[in-house]
Amino acid sequence: MKFINYLESITGVSIYPLIALIIFTSIFTVVVIKTFATSKEIISEHENIPLD
């Protein structure tokens, strides 16, 4: 019943960290690039939502 037993059976688990780092780096890069490419009008529309 030890928790460890459930996870021991996963093969190739060492790839997990690598996949995660790739996911993080790529998502983060895309977020930054896309964000800076956004037009001013759209941003202005959004940032005024609480004040409407």
Next chain:
Amino acid sequence: MSTNIERFAYDNKIVKQFAIATALWGAVGMLVGLIVALQLVYPALNFDFAPTTFGRLRPLHTNAVIFAFVGNGIFMGVYYSLQRLCKARMWSDRLSAIHFWGWQFIIVVAAVTLILGFTTGKEYAELEWPVDIMITLVWVIFGLNMFMTIIKRRERHLYVAIWFFIATWVTVAMLHIVNSFELPVSLLKSYSWYAGVQDALVQWWYGHNAVAFFLTTPYLGLMYYFVPKAANRPVYSYKLSIIHFWALIFLYIWAGPHHLLYTSLPDWAQSLGTVFSIMLLAPSWGGMINGLLTLRGAWDRVREDVVLKFMVVAVTAYGMATFEGPMLSLKNVNAISHFTDWTIAHVHVGALGWNGFLTFGMLYWLVPRMWKTTLHSKKLANWHFWIGTLGIVLYAVPMYWAGWRQNEMLTQFTEDGRLQYQFLDVVNGMQGFYALRSLGGLLFLVGAIFMIVNLWKTATQGSFQSNEETEAPALAKNYAIHGNEHWHRVIERKPVQMLVLALVAVAIGGIIEMIPTFLIKSNIPTIEAVVPYTPLELEGRDIYIREGCYTCHSQMVRPFRAETERYGEYSKAGEFVYDHPFQWGSKRTGPDLAREGSGNNKKSNSWHYNHMADPTSTSPASIMPRYPWLHTDVIDESMTPAKIRAMITLGVPYPEGYDQLAVEDMRKQAATIYDDLKLSESSLLLGENGLQPNQEIIALIAYLQKLGRDIEVSNTTKTAAK
């Protein structure tokens, strides 16, 4: 395109209810904090009464402030802002009411069970399993109500504040469920599913992210709503908020292991925690800068407007705490700060400054608006601001100083290479700092009472409107996309997609940190000499947990000369494999106890007996509470077989059928300690019936004498083999 204007009303009643709960529980939580602070100055304030001892009140303080004060503050702010940002009333008034009363019920049950000693012994997650289930249910109700409101909204796009609310909801759900895996033994007793190092990792993954996703992200969401509202101008950079949001939630989840530097946690996990903590500085400061620069061109108003004053200090405190956090996760800084009052200073800059002041700012902004009036007294509010700020300074500065001094004294060696100070010398040098800190806490509490009076008077002079009538165009069902749509707008329209993405972002960090630790056996080298607790030791350990000993004593010797000299060999991961839950602690108001039963630290049974009855009898000027009830209350033997069975289920290698023999074994071991105690000439006639072999103190002594003994046996065997 025809616009169909719809009339509806915002529900202000639920906001009012949460506002009242925030203010009242805030005062209670702060008052308990003041009491525990004073107990360290005047130990007599423990009253020799179990429910009022430090070990039970300290968890009550932390839980009250986090889940009752800040928790209600979150719900107050979310219920107000979400309705306006979605241009929709909360989906279900009934769910709102169940949420409110359910949460208040949980708080009351939590307070009662904690002071009665029902605790899981895991910091900020002390509540026992039935309360954990109640929390889950109420959290789901809150989530359902929130998501349905978002789905039924009249505003196409989800403003950044809502993303923070969504991330908060999903991550807190995940953290709470994973960390609360426990095996019930009875209605109010359970054992953590995890043991030792794994338990520590899960706990601090939870503990750190409770700070991140209960004290930070929801409040950042509230900052993104209330600061622009109070300043009457949009947030400084919406682009920054997008990057800040995704980076923050992705990075935060990895940083938990920085609470376990130099412990028995595998090195790679420690390094991972450090790296991500340093990276976290960027999005944290992104948020702070965004909050502060929202006031660009409005700084003149900060002088006049008390709401803005509170908010500016709150955001500044957030910036200070989130700069300090990454610094504290550097191993060389952590070596100094960990286990000292520096940590206490750090968390209070966050709790008093960031959470406290932002909550006060929100309350001062909300109450006059909801009661359709102006603030009763600006002067009193200004007094609150200054007295509260002074309170924070008077709290934090002595604690930083105390933390530094504790480290300096504890690591000081004489010329001939011996430790210069006893632990008690350090404790005795702390009284002034603790007294000043209490004064700081008192000022903060007095300020909060000023606020309660002020807001009460404001409310009585105004007239509350439960339903605030408004109107907005209905959301067109068929949304026409014009040209090249911005990528993030797609996500912003879809709350469920947002929820899934946020969950993916936060789950990755947790999975990567935890799976290898659970998976690879070599991460936790077993030590042959480490054997499971005897039934008596297990009962003693449960008493140790019940009395909250972990709030002042660690069980983790770090690999530093000053620590190995003082306590003995540094702690190994393999020593804790039977510890459900782990009891490493996070603060040393008293000395480490990992080697209490071995080496130079070992004391006689009668020393422990007298020490628990009156700590000053063995350690003059000790500030530890007395535990007289341990000398009269008897061990509940009826629970022992069930406890052994639970441990077997969790993988502790007791022989099959041992649960039936456990009580007999327990009595035998108790008899040996009893016989030994009888031989000593000390005052053994405490309590009505004098010394008895079935008293709780016997079990606790058995447990304390076990600490570090196995590793000593292991070393003796090795030496003999050579």
